[in-house]
Amino acid sequence: MKLVVVTAGLTQPSSSRLLADRLAEAVARRLEETPGTSPEVRVIELRELAVDVANNFVTGFPNARLREALDAVTEADGLIAVTPIFSGSYSGLYKSFFDVIDNTALTGTPVLIGATGGTARHSLALEHAVRPLFTYLRAVVAPTAVYAASEDWGGGHGAFTDGLGERIDRAAEELAGLMAHRAPRREPEEDAVVPFEEQLAALRPPQ
Template identity: 60%
Template sequence: MKLVVVSAGLSVPSSTRLLADRLAAAVDRIAPAEVQVVEVRDLAVEIAHHLTSGFPGRALAAAQDAVARADALIVVTPVFSASYSGLFKSFFDVLDKDALVGKPVLIAATGGSARHSLVLDHALRPLFSYLRAVVVPTGVYAASEDWGAEGLDRRIERAAGELAALLPGDRPEPDSARSAKARDAFEVVPFAQQLAALSPTGAPAA
């Protein structure tokens, strides 16, 4: 199972990459995966050339192929002007129009203030819905004050569990699924039939 992480952080080190790594690690703990990270920052020049010429460079073509072949994506962007970064959007602009159809995607973002958390539902979710991806219910936003807070860890684990549930492969079933199977396997025997089994003649008791 292949998980591709698209990180659009610009600095080194990057809080965007840190969040991406924590999300990938959380998914891998639940559903072991081959994780590949695409650093969009490293592809900036090739993305610009592709937008003007229509031809991807070698590194960009490899990233496009990795995304197309992935079983699922984690995408993380810094927030610029209350939306995803232009470089982040440009990367998805140069993908094949059908590359994300039906693909599970976990969306996440980083920013300096909690006020920008709406970027998940006002920008990222509509973008990937338009690309016909399957976006997991929980998005993860990390403001500066969230690092080290318990709330961020809980959101990461919840989102990772939702993405892992959509991935191929054998994983332990949740308790609810096991209970449902147990109910389906339970055989209901009519009371008269039970009495007949206890009777020496095999006939129902009067």
């Protein structure tokens, strides 16, 4: 069971990476509770691919490193995608990475979305910006989106930020359930190869 984590944090350490790690740990725990399931977790830091993503837009082709990351995302059984919130929406790097992916490549893929920001007032960006992005990509987005404001990490208490751990657990349970019940991936059918002689024979007029 392949679980891929995409995080768009720009600093190191990053609160987006911290949230992504907590979500991944919670999902992996639930997958391990399913008999016969062994999760394989892969983390992709988009800041390390920023130049590669930009070059892809200029050349029209991904280099080997970006291609490998794209393949990991599109072949995942489940995806966790976390972005910092800037100006009330996802980061430009986050959007650019998912713009590179074909808009049918994530069809049916279970996705858990998360975001971080300085204030809880930006939490609705998950619903008006991030969720529609993955709906457009035809992914299956978990009902619970997880937003972490600065006060979540500092132990403060607020009407909108209490219970980060509970929200992580609920979202992780939803994603693990979607992954466990996902229909098997269908491999594309290969076109039959018709020998050239047969193609020529088909073009000859009837005798």
